[in-house]
Amino acid sequence: MKVSDTVLAGPDGDVRIGDEHPFVVIGERINPTGRSRLTEEITRGDMTTVRADALAQVAAGARVLDVNAGVPGFDEAEMLSAVVRAVHDVVGVPLCVDSSTPEALEAAIPLARGKVLINSVTAEDRSLDRILPLAKRFGSAVIGMANDEEGISMDPAVRLAAARKVVEAALDHGIAREDVIIDPLAMPIGAAAGAAAGAATTMFETIRLIRDDLGVNVSCGASNISFGMPDRRGIDAGFLAMAIHAGMNAAIANPLHRPVRKAVLAADLLLGRDAFGAAWIADHRAQHSTGD
Amino acid sequence: MKVSDTVLAGPDGDVRIGDEHPFVVIGERINPTGRSRLTEEITRGDMTTVRADALAQVAAGARVLDVNAGVPGFDEAEMLSAVVRAVHDVVGVPLCVDSSTPEALEAAIPLARGKVLINSVTAEDRSLDRILPLAKRFGSAVIGMANDEEGISMDPAVRLAAARKVVEAALDHGIAREDVIIDPLAMPIGAAAGAAAGAATTMFETIRLIRDDLGVNVSCGASNISFGMPDRRGIDAGFLAMAIHAGMNAAIANPLHRPVRKAVLAADLLLGRDAFGAAWIADHRAQHSTGD
Numbered sequence: 001m002k003v004s005d006t007v008l009a010g011p012d013g014d015v016r017i018g019d020e021h022p023f024v025v026i027g028e029r030i031n032p033t034g035r036s037r038l039t040e041e042i043t044r045g046d047m048t049t050v051r052a053d054a055l056a057q058v059a060a061g062a063r064v065l066d067v068n069a070g071v072p073g074f075d076e077a078e079m080l081s082a083v084v085r086a087v088h089d090v091v092g093v094p095l096c097v098d099s100s101t102p103e104a105l106e107a108a109i110p111l112a113r114g115k116v117l118i119n120s121v122t123a124e125d126r127s128l129d130r131i132l133p134l135a136k137r138f139g140s141a142v143i144g145m146a147n148d149e150e151g152i153s154m155d156p157a158v159r160l161a162a163a164r165k166v167v168e169a170a171l172d173h174g175i176a177r178e179d180v181i182i183d184p185l186a187m188p189i190g191a192a193a194g195a196a197a198g199a200a201t202t203m204f205e206t207i208r209l210i211r212d213d214l215g216v217n218v219s220c221g222a223s224n225i226s227f228g229m230p231d232r233r234g235i236d237a238g239f240l241a242m243a244i245h246a247g248m249n250a251a252i253a254n255p256l257h258r259p260v261r262k263a264v265l266a267a268d269l270l271l272g273r274d275a276f277g278a279a280w281i282a283d284h285r286a287q288h289s290t291g292d
Numbered sequence: 293m294k295v296s297d298t299v300l301a302g303p304d305g306d307v308r309i310g311d312e313h314p315f316v317v318i319g320e321r322i323n324p325t326g327r328s329r330l331t332e333e334i335t336r337g338d339m340t341t342v343r344a345d346a347l348a349q350v351a352a353g354a355r356v357l358d359v360n361a362g363v364p365g366f367d368e369a370e371m372l373s374a375v376v377r378a379v380h381d382v383v384g385v386p387l388c389v390d391s392s393t394p395e396a397l398e399a400a401i402p403l404a405r406g407k408v409l410i411n412s413v414t415a416e417d418r419s420l421d422r423i424l425p426l427a428k429r430f431g432s433a434v435i436g437m438a439n440d441e442e443g444i445s446m447d448p449a450v451r452l453a454a455a456r457k458v459v460e461a462a463l464d465h466g467i468a469r470e471d472v473i474i475d476p477l478a479m480p481i482g483a484a485a486g487a488a489a490g491a492a493t494t495m496f497e498t499i500r501l502i503r504d505d506l507g508v509n510v511s512c513g514a515s516n517i518s519f520g521m522p523d524r525r526g527i528d529a530g531f532l533a534m535a536i537h538a539g540m541n542a543a544i545a546n547p548l549h550r551p552v553r554k555a556v557l558a559a560d561l562l563l564g565r566d567a568f569g570a571a572w573i574a575d576h577r578a579q580h581s582t583g584d
Contacts, residue, residue, distance in 0.1 A: 189561060190569065200562035204537065225562070229569060230576040231554070238558025241533035245496065259554075262523070266530025269481065270492035270517070277482065277521060284522040 001215030004178035009114035012092030024250040027062030047086035060255035068098040077107035123148035123162035141179040156206040188227035219250040237263035293507030296470040301406035304384030316542040319354030339378035352547040360390040369399035415440035415454035433471040448498040480519035511542040529555035
């Protein structure tokens with residue numbers, strides 16, 4: 001099935017995700033998980049690091065920013081709303097509003113400018129029933145995780161079935177097919193059965209199935225793949241190049257990691273999505289001029 | 293069609309090229325093209341740099357070494373023979389004997405230990421008629437270039453037809469199918485029609501066709517792809533990851549280029565060809581201990 005473009009919108013313009021466009025990095029940094037300083041700041045309403053991370057990621061090539069403000073014991077709706085406002089104080093890219101709390105999404109999405117991406121809905125009935133009406137109400141696109149009540153399968157056909165359930169439920173809610181992006185679930189290679197086997201190959205196969213059978217775009221949390229391994233950025237870079245070749249057109253990742261940024265730019269160049277190599281050469285010049 | 297393993301042999305053991313094995317880097321450095329010091333040395337019989345390059349490439353992960361001694365105006369048969377002897381003085385990996393001069397191949401191949409790879413034959417009749425009998429006579433495997441008298445096409449189907457001609461001619465000479473490796477011809481992306489479009493995507497599509505239709509392994513001269521571009525190694529690394537995902541199991545490349553080495557190791561890890569991540573972790577430790 002042909003994969004139609006997913007189009008997000010922000011004050012600075014549209015972002016198109018699709019086969020004919022440069023790969024879209026969704027900057028992952030604005031997330032308190034594992035970041036004690038950011039956590040401490042946002043829980044007292046200090047948006048200094050949030051703003052700095054927004055600017056740095058966009059400067060490094062992020063075309064969309066993921067925003068997450070989940071800290072146990074704090075009012076996520078209030079904090080996520082404050083983070084959305086702070087990010088829009090400094091950058092005009094579309095946002096990927098990231099929460100497992102529907103109330104936080106409901107509070108923060110209407111504060112975001114343009115058309116956002118909701119991260120995420122799963123194939124579980126209670127998730128579909130709660131999140132999809134928000135996507136319809138706010139005209140948002142949505143990331144659907146390829147897992148359901150049974151958890152995460154290592155069988156690509158089972159993940160495809162979960163993804164199909166999300167797409168069909170979205171269509172039932174009046175959401176356009178191209179406004180659903182499926183996350184096939186990048187798991188740590190170190191944790192996969194057989195050690196270092198299966199997590200990536202399952203991803204590549206699932207990407208192909210989702211594209212062919214459902215005709216929707218694919219994204220994932222790319223840095224999960226290297227969790228627990230040394231030299232994580234080298235693994236992330238190789239994974240991204242291979243997943244892009246398999247048909248993935250966006251990922252939540254850290255563009256400040258140079259190997260990740262280079263892998264994405266190289267993939268665009270090699271796939272003919274960087275006319276005249278302009279982006280590759282501009283990146284080279286920017287690095288060269290700063291001595292990096 | 294299932295791709296059978298290509299097996300080379302050297303004093304230190306066999307090297308298997310195939311889907312179930314780690315990617316095979318064929319070290320490209322022992323080649324006078326563009327290397328004035330190496331050229332000057334080998335034309336006066338000094339093998340200092342040849343030996344150093346052999347040792348360094350094997351230490352960096354090359355499992356096979358390409359050996360080329362073509363310098364216009366000098367006796368290539370004599371020089372290639374001397375290079376083969378010098379390389380075997382210091383390393384025991386199988387060789388990829390590289391010459392466009394049949395007489396040089398004929399002189400040098402019997403000096404190489406074990407079972408070698410001949411680089412290369414084309415689909416041109418005069419090449420097939422001259423090189424394939426050498427492969428049969430010496431029990432060698434052979435790299436077949438996917439071009440014929442008409443030159444190099446940008447149409448994957450035309451390259452496939454040239455590759456098929458090589459495979460069928462090899463079979464007619466009594467050479468086993470698995471002893472033919474096809475080079476689909478990596479061309480500079482900068483030189484492709486439309487600038488930076490076509491050279492890599494043509495490669496990826498041709499790799500798939502050759503594997504599916506002919507059931508043979510694929511290799512290429514990987515660094516050609518980035519010719520004329522800045523940050524060549526980053527392009528080579530992304531290209532290798534994508535081409536490996538497309539089904540390429542060996543390449544002539546420079547393992548001393550760290551991004552290239554990392555891309556290959558990451559691909560092996562992600563495809564489940566590096567049990568327990570042993571090679572990835574060993575590389576990390578080796579780099580860490582030397583402060584690289």
